[in-house]
Amino acid sequence: MDNLMLNNKIYLEGTCVAGLEFSHEMYGEGFYTFKIAVNRLSDAKDILPITVSERLLTEIEIKEGLDLVVEGQLRSYNKFIDGSNRLILTVFARDIQPCIERSKNPNQIFLNGYICKEPVYRTTPFGREISDILLAVNRPYNKSDYIPTISWGRNSRFCKTLSVGDNIKVWGRLQSRQYQKKVGDELVGKTAYEVSISKLEYADGEGFSDDESESSEDLAE
Numbered sequence: 001m002d003n004l005m006l007n008n009k010i011y012l013e014g015t016c017v018a019g020l021e022f023s024h025e026m027y028g029e030g031f032y033t034f035k036i037a038v039n040r041l042s043d044a045k046d047i048l049p050i051t052v053s054e055r056l057l058t059e060i061e062i063k064e065g066l067d068l069v070v071e072g073q074l075r076s077y078n079k080f081i082d083g084s085n086r087l088i089l090t091v092f093a094r095d096i097q098p099c100i101e102r103s104k105n106p107n108q109i110f111l112n113g114y115i116c117k118e119p120v121y122r123t124t125p126f127g128r129e130i131s132d133i134l135l136a137v138n139r140p141y142n143k144s145d146y147i148p149t150i151s152w153g154r155n156s157r158f159c160k161t162l163s164v165g166d167n168i169k170v171w172g173r174l175q176s177r178q179y180q181k182k183v184g185d186e187l188v189g190k191t192a193y194e195v196s197i198s199k200l201e202y203a204d205g206e207g208f209s210d211d212e213s214e215s216s217e218d219l220a221e
Contacts, residue, residue: 007113008073008137008145010091010174012048013099013106014038016066023051030054033090034062036070038107046107046176048193051075052093060096067099074109074137074174074195076145087146089193091174107173109195111147112203113137115166119159128152131159135170135195151197155210158200167203172196 014036023031032052037045050070052062062068072094078085113135120132135147149170151159162168175196180187199210 005073005140008111008139010070010072010074010109011107012036012038012068012070012091012174013102014045014048014068014070016062016064016068017047019064020057020062032057032062036068039102040107040175046174047191048174048176049090050093050096051090052096056093056096060098062096067102069095069097069099071095073139074111074145074147075139076147087148089147107175108171109174110169110171111135111137111149111195112169113144113147113167115162115164115168116146118164119162121156121160129156131156133159133162135168147195148193149195149197151200155197155200169201169203170195170197171199173198 016034017037018035020032020034023033025031030053032054034050034052035047036050037047039045070091070093072092074089075092076087076089079088080086114137115133116136117134121129122131123129129152131151133149133151135149136144137147138144149172172195175194177192177194179190179192181190182188
């Protein structure tokens with residue numbers, strides 16, 4: 001079980017922008033959600049959802065405006081929305097502390113998982129190369145989290161060589177992206193979450209690819 005816990009690690013520093021809301025109860029334990037704003041290298045911010053057990057709330061009061069360090073895992077689950085199942089992502093907090101001093105890298109994630117859909121390679125109208133990969137990351141009790149990832153430049157070209165079932169490790173950051181979806185006759189604003197990859201390799205360490213020069217920091221299409 002301990003090894004599975006190491007497959008999925010996320011570290012965030014941010015400011016609480018939405019206070020606690022009750023989410024659900026499981027085996028008599030209550031869970032709550034809130035959101036934090038995490039700075040990018042540009043002036044933009046990623047607004048990210050956090051899920052926390054009531055057990056972690058006995059020593060810290062989560063309130064709007066509070067600077068926090070959140071460590072945990074990126075989790076996924078399916079929810080029926082607008083007539084179809086939708087993949088929902090949330091950061092499951094294992095530790096929350098006040099953020100005393102900001103670091104240079106406030107948004108870090110590591111995943112070790114298996115490609116579960118054929119990678120999609122494409123180029124933007126401006127010639128940017130992008131690849132999308134859906135990664136299945138195992139966790140205890142025979143469960144898996146399904147994490148959408150996006151890569152750029154040289155990393156995206158490396159993704160073209162990957163196949164369903166390949167075991168890879170990725171490093172990057174969790175980002176939020178705004179888009180619009182037509183629901184009936186209306187355009188409704190939505191938010192998508194995905195891991196922007198800065199480095200990836202096969203789980204055995206072969207086929208290393210690292211492309212810090214091509215990131216999505218300023219390319220939130």
